[in-house]
Amino acid sequence: MITWLRPNDPFPPVKRALGASSGAPGLLAASTELLPARLLDAYRHGIFPWYSDGQPVLWWSPDPRMILRPSAFKVSPSLRKTLRRVARDPAWEIRVDHDFAAVMRACAQAPRQGQDGTWITTAVIDAYSALHRAGYAHSVETWYNGVPVGGLYGVSLGRMFFGESMFAAMTDASKIALAALVGHLRQHKVEVIDCQQNTAHLASLGAHEITRTTFIEHVQASVEAEPIPWRFDQTILLDFLASQASQS
Template sequence: MILEVNKKEINFPHPNTANKDGIVAWGGDLNPYRLIKAYQLGIFPWYSHRDPILWWSPNPRLIMELDDFKLSKSLKKSIKKFTYKFNANFKEVMQNCASKQRKGQDGTWIQKDLIEAYEVLHSMGIAHSVETYKDGVLVGGLYGLTIGKVFCGESMFANESDASKSAYAVMVKHLKKWGYDFIDCQVPTDHLKSLGAKEVDREYFLEKLYRVNKESIRYSWTLDKTLLD
C-alpha cells in the first residue's frame, strides 16, 4: 500500500517501501524543505498534469561516477562550439526542458508548480542550471540540485546538436574540481548510459548517498574557463 504524505509533517516512508514501480508515497506539497528532505532520502517527485504528487525511489537507480564520464573526441570538439553560463537563466532552462518533445512521453512532468518550487530552491542556492549558448542564444542546458556532495540531475534539453551533452560535460569537469562525489541520474536512459552512467540497485545507491549527502560543499558555481580547454 502506497502511503499518503502528511502535509503537516516533513517526512517520508523509507525508500525501501517503494512498490515494484518505484513509488514510495503520494500527496503532500512542494514545500522547499520537503523537497530537500526527499532528495536527502533518495526520493524525488515525478507526476503528470492533474495527478497527485508522486514520490519515487526507483530500483535500479542510474548514477554517474564522475570518473566514468565518457568524453568522446567528437563531444570534446563540440564543447568548443558553444559558450556556457551557470545559473543565468534558470527558469528558462526549466521551461525549455518542459516544452521539449520526448519520444514515448505524452506531455511533461515539469508542471508550473514544479517550476515555481525549484525556483525557490534556486534562490536558496540549492538548485542550479548549466546553460549552453550559441551566438548569445540559449540553445541547450540542464538543471538539478545539490545535496551534500551529490548533484541530482533533473532534466536537460538541446536545440542544437550536442548542446545538452556539452553542458553535461562542462558540469562534470566542474563537479570534479569542486569535490563532488557523483551524479544521481535517477531513471535509466540510453542517452545517459552512453555518457558513462550505470545502473545500481537501490541499496547500493542509498548507502552511497547517505555517506556523502551531509558533507556540505559551498561553491559559487562560477565558470572556470580553463576547464573548457
C-alpha cells in the same frame, strides 16, 4: 499500498517503495503539495518527485538507481572536437544560474521519445525556483552568440548532484553543458550524479545502475559534506579535456 503524506508527515522508509513486479516500481508515496522543504527532505533520503499534471505529487525511490560517475563520463571523438572548439571560441559560453526558470521551461518543452506532455508544470517550476533562490538548485547553460541553445538543471546538496532534466536546441548543446558540469564536479570531488532511471541515452554517456541500498548510503554520506561553489565558465572544458587526455 503507497503512503499518502499529509503536510507534516515524514517519508516512509524507501524499502516500502513498490517493487519490480508492480505497475509502478519505485513508487513510494503521494501528496497534494510540492513545497521546497519537502523537496529538500526527499533528496536527502534518495527520493524524487515525478508525476503528470492533474495527478497528486508522486514520490519515487527506484531500485536499482541510475547514476553517472563524473570519472566515467564518456566523450565521443566528435564531442571531444566540439568541446575543444567551445572552450576556445568566444561565441560559445557556459553560464551558470543565469536564468534558471528559463532552463526549466525549455526542459518542459523538449520532446521526449515515448512521452506526451511534461511533468515540469508551473508548480514544479515554482518549487525548484524556490530551491534555486535558496542556493540548492542550479542550472548549467550553453549559449551561442548570446542565445541559449542548451542546458540542464538539478539539485546540489553537499557533494551530491541530483540531475533533473536537459534540453538542446542545437546539436550536442546539452552534452556541452553536461561536460562542463562533469568537469566542475570532478574538480570538487563529487563522485556521483543521480540520473534517477535507466535510459539508453544516459547509458551511452557512461551512466549505470547501482542498488538502491548503495545509492542511499552514498547520499547519506555526501549530502552532509561542505557545499561546493557554483561559479565556472567554458574554460572548465579545457581542464576537463586535459584530464581526459591524461587518463587515456
